[in-house]
Amino acid sequence: MKTASTEKKAAGKATSKEPIDILIVGVGGQGIILASRIISQALVYAGYDVKQSEVHGMAQRGGAVSSHIRAGEKVYSPLIPYDSARYMLSFESLEALRYMSYIYAGSTVLLNDQKIDPPSVASGQQQYPPDVIERIKKKAKDVRVIPAADVAFELGNERVVNVILTGALAGNLPVSRKIWMKTLSELVPAKLMEINTKAFERGMQFSNR
Numbered sequence: 001m002k003t004a005s006t007e008k009k010a011a012g013k014a015t016s017k018e019p020i021d022i023l024i025v026g027v028g029g030q031g032i033i034l035a036s037r038i039i040s041q042a043l044v045y046a047g048y049d050v051k052q053s054e055v056h057g058m059a060q061r062g063g064a065v066s067s068h069i070r071a072g073e074k075v076y077s078p079l080i081p082y083d084s085a086r087y088m089l090s091f092e093s094l095e096a097l098r099y100m101s102y103i104y105a106g107s108t109v110l111l112n113d114q115k116i117d118p119p120s121v122a123s124g125q126q127q128y129p130p131d132v133i134e135r136i137k138k139k140a141k142d143v144r145v146i147p148a149a150d151v152a153f154e155l156g157n158e159r160v161v162n163v164i165l166t167g168a169l170a171g172n173l174p175v176s177r178k179i180w181m182k183t184l185s186e187l188v189p190a191k192l193m194e195i196n197t198k199a200f201e202r203g204m205q206f207s208n209r
Contacts (some may be wrong), residue, residue: 019071019075019082019086020072021085022069022078023099024090025065025088025098027062028066028125032162035163036164038163039069040052042173042175046173048071053068053079054158055068082101087109089110089131089169091114092114093133094128094129095160104140107139107140108142109140109144111144112148113148133145146203148164151164155195155198165203166203169207172207180200181197
């Protein structure tokens with residue numbers, strides 16, 4: 001991955017970059033790591049200093065996964081402090097509750113409406129909370145529910161949910177479409193570029209920009 005300083009030298013000048021903290025959460029098998037790589041690399045190409053950290057709850061599919069992305073003029077720690085994530089991108093509804101300590105009133109929460117029962121719910125020991133969205137809205141004012149699975153079904157490929165969600169976040173970030181396409185072309189296999197481009201652009205439609 002190129003460094004932000006390299007990109008700035010190539011541009012011929014350095015500009016002030018407002019800090020951006022992004023927390024991506026979900027469960028194993030949803031493509032969170034690829035989404036995190038795409039977002040991080042795009043921010044680097046846009047001239048940001050970027051630090052990324054990933055946490056895997058369990059190695060197998062279904063385990064909790066989170067990725068911290070911190071971008072700015074200069075970033076020193078890869079971990080986002082509590083109550084300071086500017087964006088939360090949640091691939092699964094319940095995981096947004098698990099990480100609510102990272103968001104605040106000014107956060108933007110992009111929430112995939114997909115529900116995946118954790119082991120405690122699947123075994124009947126607990127029930128899936130019926131009020132996930134309501135509880136999140138009590139802490140963050142800007143909460144957007146994205147039907148990523150439905151969009152993926154319309155596109156004919158359920159595996160592009162992660163790119164749809166990446167696009168939904170991308171529309172809020174100060175990164176040009178040219179940079180996003182460059183990053184996708186580098187991180188997505190060439191034979192899948194067409195469907196992923198469509199998925200990304202559909203995701204951007206859920207942005208407020």
